[in-house]
Amino acid sequence: MKEHGKLFSTAMVQAFLGGRKNQTRRTVDAHNSLVDGNGISKKRWEAAGFDLANASIDNGPSPAGNPGPYLKATCAEATTHRIYSRVQPGDRIWVKEAHAFVPEPAYRRSVGIVQTINPDDDYEACVYRENFDFDGAPSFPWRPSMFMPRWAARLVFDVISVRLERLNDMEGQHPLDSDAIGEGIFKIHHWRGEYYYSAFNSKPDPRNWQDPTDAFKELWESINGPDSWQANPPVWIYDLQPVGIKSKTMPSQGAPAECTLLGGGNATD
Known part of the structure; x- marks a missing residue:
């Protein structure tokens, strides 16, 4: 996989x-x-x-x-x-989305604020811009989606x-x-x-x-x-x-077959 x-x-x-x-x-x-x-x-x-x-x-x-x-x-x-x-x-x-890193205690008791804790630093958390799209929301230096690390992804x-x-x-x-x-x-x-x-x-x-x-x-x-x-x-x-919901049509989780064709020549029928 x-x-x-x-x-x-x-x-x-x-x-x-x-x-x-x-x-x-x-x-x-x-x-x-x-x-x-x-x-x-x-x-x-x-x-x-x-x-x-x-x-x-x-x-x-x-x-x-x-x-x-x-x-x-x-x-x-x-x-x-x-x-x-x-x-x-x-x-x-896994979904890369706009986000920000904050101290984990800042939102530990906040209702409705989704956060993901950094597994390598439990004092750091990731929050998501989509959750702050309301009046009175705090302003963060939001990081572009492309810079999201894998640990911070909440949607897989x-x-x-x-x-x-x-x-x-x-x-x-x-x-x-x-x-x-x-x-x-x-x-x-x-x-x-x-x-x-x-x-x-x-x-x-x-x-x-x-x-x-x-x-x-x-x-x-x-x-x-x-x-x-x-x-x-x-x-x-x-x-x-x-993730976590197994579909009846879900194939084996093993590695997909590798294509054996090499570049540079014709892919003949």
Whole structure:
């Protein structure tokens, strides 16, 4: 089992805490992927010039017997490669969120203040910006999510499955079964029917959507830019389960199979 720290916005942390979010999408890039079974730097990834727009998705297994899914893509040198997810079923994802370190006694008796004690220094505790989003809250020098150490994580999830799709594949799903709901989209009931809105809006307003996918599209573009949905990139989809709750579909917690293909050649069928 491997653990992977992932950055999440305050809105997504709130969705996790509210029990609305059980999956996350990540673009296929150097940070989230292996090429022919090997890690690759961002610089080498960019130099390779993978044609992701025309890459094909294969759910596996590969000719070498490695489980899918993987993306089959050509690079600038016209060689073909298999791109796998770094995160595999049976791994864990821990949430990196905005936080601050405080003396542990400061909030020991405080009601409603979530804190995690440093296992190597029981006088130090971590508190979370999301918990201080109210009037009269103290102001801390909040540390960015990217600097959160593993011991401070309060949200940890087992990875139940890893899927690979184009971002727009979500379109056309029935609202009741839409992956947008699993991504943390809000649903509200109105006398005219059900409406959806994203955490980007924070609350119901005239921009409510009748299709949860439209609400997720709004959220995605708020994070990734105005043209990011239309670009329709391939994305890794991680289906998550809070640690401590065993899913019937949960695979073995053993280490995932290693891809045996080596880089530099064609990934022939």
